[in-house]
Amino acid sequence: MKILLIGSNGRLGKALKYKIKKLNVNIVQINRKDINLYYAKNLIEKLNIIKPDIIINAAAFTNVDQAELSPKYVFMLNTYLVSILAKYSYENGILIIHYSTNYVFDGNKKDLYNENDRTNPINIYGYSKYLSENNIFISKSKYLIFRFGWLISNYKNNLVTNIINSLLTDKILSINYNQIIVPTHVDIIVDITIIFIIYYINNININIGLYHISPLGRVNIYNLSCYILDYMNFLDIKTKIDKNNIIINNNNKINLRPYNACLNSSKIKKLLRINIPHWKIGVNKVINQFFKSY
Ligand SMILES: NC(=O)C1=CN([C@@H]2O[C@H](COP(=O)(O)OP(=O)(O)OC[C@H]3O[C@@H](n4cnc5c(N)ncnc54)[C@H](OP(=O)(O)O)[C@@H]3O)[C@@H](O)[C@H]2O)C=CC1
Ligand SMILES: Cc1cn([C@H]2C[C@H](O)[C@@H](COP(=O)(O)OP(=O)(O)O[C@H]3O[C@@H](C)C(=O)[C@@H](O)[C@H]3O)O2)c(=O)[nH]c1=O
Numbered sequence: 001m002k003i004l005l006i007g008s009n010g011r012l013g014k015a016l017k018y019k020i021k022k023l024n025v026n027i028v029q030i031n032r033k034d035i036n037l038y039y040a041k042n043l044i045e046k047l048n049i050i051k052p053d054i055i056i057n058a059a060a061f062t063n064v065d066q067a068e069l070s071p072k073y074v075f076m077l078n079t080y081l082v083s084i085l086a087k088y089s090y091e092n093g094i095l096i097i098h099y100s101t102n103y104v105f106d107g108n109k110k111d112l113y114n115e116n117d118r119t120n121p122i123n124i125y126g127y128s129k130y131l132s133e134n135n136i137f138i139s140k141s142k143y144l145i146f147r148f149g150w151l152i153s154n155y156k157n158n159l160v161t162n163i164i165n166s167l168l169t170d171k172i173l174s175i176n177y178n179q180i181i182v183p184t185h186v187d188i189i190v191d192i193t194i195i196f197i198i199y200y201i202n203n204i205n206i207n208i209g210l211y212h213i214s215p216l217g218r219v220n221i222y223n224l225s226c227y228i229l230d231y232m233n234f235l236d237i238k239t240k241i242d243k244n245n246i247i248i249n250n251n252n253k254i255n256l257r258p259y260n261a262c263l264n265s266s267k268i269k270k271l272l273r274i275n276i277p278h279w280k281i282g283v284n285k286v287i288n289q290f291f292k293s294y
Helices: 011-020 041-050 064-069 071-092 124-139 159-169 186-201 221-234 266-272 279-290
Strands: 002-006 026-030 054-057 095-101 142-148 173-175 209-212 246-248
Touching (some): 011 186, 054 186, 064 124, 071 124, 159 279, 209 266
Parallel strands (some): 002 054, 095 142
16 A cells, blocks of 8 residues: 655654654655646646555645735635645546635634535635635545644644744734634644545545534633633743733734634544544644743
């Protein structure tokens, strides 16, 4: 069994690589130093040589603000590359595993979003990912698409590590947009991916399709920042900022993000008979790891 992991140096890619290596499979990685994925056509030649059984696509243009300024590159990577991978997967009977985002929604729903809710992206990044999903749907390939939001880990900077760094070094923490979110630890996404891979390798019938993944609970950015501050104080970490210096500007003009795009993961929980922990568990994990050798 050969697994091709595209984007193996990203937040998710690194964590996937670590866990997939523990399975008894052949893993081939592709990252920026192997190929510039903006020009995905070069990839077909490589795919024909590698001949994977499963393609995992963890590469993407993920800087939401920058995406507004560079739409051409966003669509080349997030949309066009995926259409090529999906077509190749269909033609060669390969399983494609792809990751999408809660930013395919406009965030105006009060409740959690289900898989069959209407998509309506409000920024370039979200639109490019929405199109990536469509490219897979129409390709008729065997696919798994996992939608989630606000990935956190200790591999690379992210919302929680950015807030920690601000609390340690800045004079104020400015909340540009008091968005409602669910921080999602990378291990949750990786562990679910691994379950599906194991099923697939062992020829256990898997329900291919689209799945939402989200921890329990939701929180706004202000309360998340206070939670992180309290936890750091509990660990006796000195911060430069106290709660009086966490300021809400709510300048949504520069933050074109869905207000409340939180996901309902009942479908995957029911299918795999798993529980997904509260977001605080993942945030605690990242903070503990951050200060492990402090
Ligand atoms: N981060 C998040 O909060 C969320 C992410 N997702 C989705 O999860 C997936 C993984 O995201 P995440 O791990 O955060 O992404 P990252 O931005 O951390 O990693 C993306 C990877 O793509 C690679 N890449 C980018 N441009 C190119 C290029 N031109 N050529 C070759 N490789 C390139 C990067 O390479 P390099 O390391 O060299 O830059 C990197 O390894 C994506 O599909 C994303 O849309 C969904 C919801 C939330
Ligand atoms: C660190 C920080 C964040 N924020 C706000 C801005 C935004 O509304 C929210 C989250 O900011 P971030 O920049 O971490 O997140 P954002 O760029 O919105 O991250 C997104 O990444 C892509 C890849 C996704 O797919 C989404 O699910 C989501 O995770 O927090 C502040 O207001 N001040 C701050 O100092």
